[in-house]
Amino acid sequence: MATNTMTAGEVRRARSPVRSKLMDAASRWAFMAPAAIILAAMLAYPIIYTVEISFARFDLMTFSAVEFVGWENYAHVFDDYRFWSSMRVTLIYLAFALPIQIVLGFGIAYLINAPWRGRGAVRALFIIPMVVAPVVAGGIWRMILDPLWGIMNWVAGLFGVDGLDWFGDPTLAMASIIIIDTWRWTPFVILIATAALLALPRDIFEAAEIDGANWWSMLWSITLPLLVPIIAATFVVRWLGAVKMFDIALAATYGGPGGATNVINLFIYEEAFRSLRFAESAAMAVIVLVLTMVLTGIFLIGTRKLEDRY
Amino acid sequence: MTSLALSGGTRKSRFWPRVRIAAGLLACVIFLFPVFWMVLSSFKAQRDIFTVPPTLFFTPTLQHYFEYMQRADISRRMINTIIVAAGSGIISIVAGGMAGYALARIRLRGAGTIGVLILLSRGVPPIALAVPMFLVARSLGVTDQHITLILAYCTFLIPYVMWLMRGFFLALPKELEESAMIDGCSRMGAFFKIIVPISMPGILSTLIFSMILAWEELLFALVLTNRYASTIPVAIAGIAGDTVNGANWGALTAVGTFTVLPVVVFALLVQKWLIQGLADGATKG
Numbered sequence: 001m002a003t004n005t006m007t008a009g010e011v012r013r014a015r016s017p018v019r020s021k022l023m024d025a026a027s028r029w030a031f032m033a034p035a036a037i038i039l040a041a042m043l044a045y046p047i048i049y050t051v052e053i054s055f056a057r058f059d060l061m062t063f064s065a066v067e068f069v070g071w072e073n074y075a076h077v078f079d080d081y082r083f084w085s086s087m088r089v090t091l092i093y094l095a096f097a098l099p100i101q102i103v104l105g106f107g108i109a110y111l112i113n114a115p116w117r118g119r120g121a122v123r124a125l126f127i128i129p130m131v132v133a134p135v136v137a138g139g140i141w142r143m144i145l146d147p148l149w150g151i152m153n154w155v156a157g158l159f160g161v162d163g164l165d166w167f168g169d170p171t172l173a174m175a176s177i178i179i180i181d182t183w184r185w186t187p188f189v190i191l192i193a194t195a196a197l198l199a200l201p202r203d204i205f206e207a208a209e210i211d212g213a214n215w216w217s218m219l220w221s222i223t224l225p226l227l228v229p230i231i232a233a234t235f236v237v238r239w240l241g242a243v244k245m246f247d248i249a250l251a252a253t254y255g256g257p258g259g260a261t262n263v264i265n266l267f268i269y270e271e272a273f274r275s276l277r278f279a280e281s282a283a284m285a286v287i288v289l290v291l292t293m294v295l296t297g298i299f300l301i302g303t304r305k306l307e308d309r310y
Numbered sequence: 311m312t313s314l315a316l317s318g319g320t321r322k323s324r325f326w327p328r329v330r331i332a333a334g335l336l337a338c339v340i341f342l343f344p345v346f347w348m349v350l351s352s353f354k355a356q357r358d359i360f361t362v363p364p365t366l367f368f369t370p371t372l373q374h375y376f377e378y379m380q381r382a383d384i385s386r387r388m389i390n391t392i393i394v395a396a397g398s399g400i401i402s403i404v405a406g407g408m409a410g411y412a413l414a415r416i417r418l419r420g421a422g423t424i425g426v427l428i429l430l431s432r433g434v435p436p437i438a439l440a441v442p443m444f445l446v447a448r449s450l451g452v453t454d455q456h457i458t459l460i461l462a463y464c465t466f467l468i469p470y471v472m473w474l475m476r477g478f479f480l481a482l483p484k485e486l487e488e489s490a491m492i493d494g495c496s497r498m499g500a501f502f503k504i505i506v507p508i509s510m511p512g513i514l515s516t517l518i519f520s521m522i523l524a525w526e527e528l529l530f531a532l533v534l535t536n537r538y539a540s541t542i543p544v545a546i547a548g549i550a551g552d553t554v555n556g557a558n559w560g561a562l563t564a565v566g567t568f569t570v571l572p573v574v575v576f577a578l579l580v581q582k583w584l585i586q587g588l589a590d591g592a593t594k595g
Contacts, residue, residue: 027497031412032424034405035468042443043431043465049442063448111334114327122338124581129341131577133526135543136566139550140348143559151347151364187341191585240432247528247543251550265529268437273533278441285438296433 047289053282060276073283083284085259086267092174093263094242097181102235104182105189106227112190113197123194126187134184138251141180142167170260173253177261180248185241189234196230232303239299243292264288345570352563359559374560375568384545384565391525391541393456398463399521403513405464406471411501413472414479415487428469439465440533447534454538462530467520474519478512479505515583518576525573542569 054073056065077083112122129137145152145166153164166176200223208218246265249255255262255270262270268288272281351359353370378384413421443462447453482505490500506513528543535541546569549562577584 028412028416028418030498031408031416031501032418035409035472038401038405038461038464039431039468042461043434043439046439046442046446047434049446050438053442053445063445108334108337111330111337114330114334116327116331118331118335122334123585124578125338125342127577127581127584128345128574131522131526131573132345132566132570133528133543133546133573135526135528135546135550136348136569137344139546139562139566140344142550143351143562144344144347149360149362149364154363183341183344195585243433244435246437247526247547250528251547254551265435265437269440269529269532272437272441273444278445281437282441285435285441288435289438292433292435293430296430300429 050282050285050289053279054286056279058277058279058282065279069279073279074287076280077283077287080280082259082262082267086262086264089174089260089262090243090264093177093181093245093261094239097178097185098235098238098242100178101182101186101189101238102231105186105234106193106231108186109190109193109197113194123191126190128187129183130185130187130191132184134245134247135251137180137184138248141176141183142252145176145179167253168257170257173257173261177249177252177263180252181242181245184248185238189238192230192234192237196227200226228309229303229307232299232306236296236299236303240296243288348563348570349567351559352567354560356560374564378561378564384542384568387540387542387545388568390456390535390539391543394459394463394531394539394541395521395524397456397460398467398524399517401460402464402467402471402520403475403517406468407475407506407513407516408501409468410472410475411479411505413476415484416497428472431469432466434465436466436529440529443530444533454535454540456539458534459530459539459541462534463524463527467523470523471516471520474516475509475512478509478516482509511583515580518580519584522573522577525569 053065055068057067057069059066144150147153147165156164166172204222208222245263249261249263249266253261255266268281268284271277352374354368355371358365358368412418413425447458452458486504487500490504528547531541531544546565549558
C-alpha cells in the first residue's frame with residue numbers, strides 16, 4: 001500500500017480490518033445468496049413440511065396438519081399392500097431398465113464410434129429421442145404398441161407373433177414401460193459413453209495390438225477397466241433420474257393393468273391428489289426420500305471406491 | 311510378415327468397421343423411428359391412422375393441427391409453457407450461475423458441504439416436494455400462477471445449472487478476474503463484466519438445456535396448475551390418458567410434434583456443448 005492514490009473507501013478498509021473482513025465475506029456470499037434463498041424456500045422448507053405432515057393427522061376441512069400422531073401414518077403405509085406392490089413394481093423397473101440402458105448405451109456408443117465421416121451426424125441424431133418430453137414419449141409409444149392398430153404388433157405379426165396385448169397383460173405392460181424408458185434414456189447414456197470412448201488413451205491400445213492382444217482381450221482387460229469409473233458415474237446419474245420416473249408411466253399405462261406398472265411416484269401422486277390422503281402420501285414420500293438418499297450415498301461411495309481401484 | 315497375412319489383415323480391417331458402422335446406423339434408425347412415426351401420423355387423416363398394415367404413403371392433411379389448435383386451449387398452454395420455461399430458465403441461470411462461480415472460484419467456508427448438498431438434492435423425488443408445495447401454494451392462494459411453477463422448477467434447475475456452470479468456470483484461466491479486480495472492479499463487477507461475457511456460449515447452452523427440462527416437466531405442472539397457467543405436457547397427458555373418447559392419436563401426434571420440434575431445433579443448435587456438458591455432468595459429479 002505504498003501508493004498515495006488511495007480512495008476514501010480503501011483508506012477506511014485499511015483502517016478497520018474487522019469491517020473489511022465482513023465486507024469481504026459479504027461479497028463472497030453474495031454469489032451464493034440467490035440460489036441459497038430459493039433452494040431454502042422451495043426445496044428445504046417443503047421437505048421439512050412433508051416430514052411434519054407425515055407425523056400428523058391431516059384435516060381436509062382446513063387443509064392443514066392438525067395433530068401429532070407419531071408413527072401412525074407410517075404404520076398405515078406399511079400395512080398397505082398397495083404400497084409394497086408399488087415398491088416391488090418400482091424395483092423391477094429399476095432392476096431391468098438401468099442395466100439394459102447402460103449396456104445398450106455403451107454398446108451402441110462403441111458401434112457409432114467407428115472412425116468414419118458420418119460419426120458426428122449420427123451422434124447428433126441420438127440427441128433427438130433424448131429431448132422428446134417423457135410424456136410425449138409415453139403417448140407415442142402407446143400408439144406404436146397399440147394391440148390392434150399399433151405398428152409394433154404388425155411387425156411382430158410378420159414374424160409370426162400375434163396378439164401381444166402390451167397394455168392388458170401385466171408382464172407386457174411392465175416390459176412396455178421399460179422399453180419406452182429405455183428408448184428415451186439410452187441416447188443419454190450413448191452420448192456420455194461416446195465422449196468417454198473418445199477420451200480413451202490411444203497409445204495403450206496400440207501397444208496392446210503390437211503385443212498381439214486380440215479384440216476380446218483388449219475389450220476385457222483394457223477398455224472395460226478404463227471405463228469402469230464412467231460407467232459407475234453414468235449409473236448414478238441414470239439412477240437419480242429413474243427413481244423419479246413418473247411421466248412415462250402416467251402417459252403410457254397410468255399404472256395399469258391392476259397396478260402392474262404403478263411405480264411409487266405415480267402411486268403417491270394418486271394417493272395425494274386423487275384420494276386426498278395427504279398424510280399417508282407424505283409418509284410414503286419421506287420413506288422414498290430416505291431410501292433414495294441412502295442408496296444414492298451408497299452408490300456415490302461405491303463409485304469413489306471403484307475410481308480408486310482403477 | 312507374408313503377403314497372405316497382410317491381405318488377410320486388410321480385409322479384416324475393412325470388413326469389421328463396416329459391420330460396426332452398419333449396426334450403429336441401424337440402432338440410430340430404430341431410435342429415430344418413433345419420432346418419425348409421430349410426425350408422419352400427425353399428417354394422417356383419421357382413416358389413415360387406423361389401418362393394418364400401417365400406411366407409409368397417404369394424402370397429408372393439417373386437419374389435426376387446425377382442429378386441436380381451435381378446440382383445446384392449446385395456444386394459451388403454449389404461451390404458458392414458454393413463459394414458465396423462460397422464467398425458470400433465466401432465474402436458474404442467474405442464481406445457479408453465480409452460485410456455480412462461487413463454488414468454482416471463491417473460497418467459502420463450507421463450500422464442500424454445499425457441493426455435497428447440491429448433489430444430494432438431485433436425489434430428492436419431486437413428489438416429496440409436490441405435496442407440500444401444493445398445500446402451501448393453496449393456503450397462500452398462488453396455485454395456478456406462472457410464478458409458482460417457475461419457482462418450483464428452480465428446485466431442480468438451480469442445482470443442475472450450479473453443477474454445470476461450476477465445471478465451466480473451473481476451466482477458465484484465473485488471471486481474468488484477478489486482473490479485473492486489480493483494476494478496481496469488485497468481485498461482482500468482475501464476474502458480470504469479465505466472466506459472464508466470455509462464458510456466453512456455455513451460459514446460453516446451459517440456459518437452453520434448462521429451458522428444455524422445464525418445457526418437458528409434468529408432475530409439478532399437474533399439481534400446481536389447473537386452468538389458467540397449465541402447460542403443454544399436462545394437455546398431452548390428458549390426451550394420452552383419455553380412454554373415454556378412445557385413442558385420439560391425431561391430436562396426440564400433432565401436439566406432440568408441435569412440442570418436440572422447437573426443442574429438437576434448439577438441442578441440435580447447441581449439440582456440441584450439450585454433449586460436452588452431459589459428459590462433464592456425469593464425470594465430474
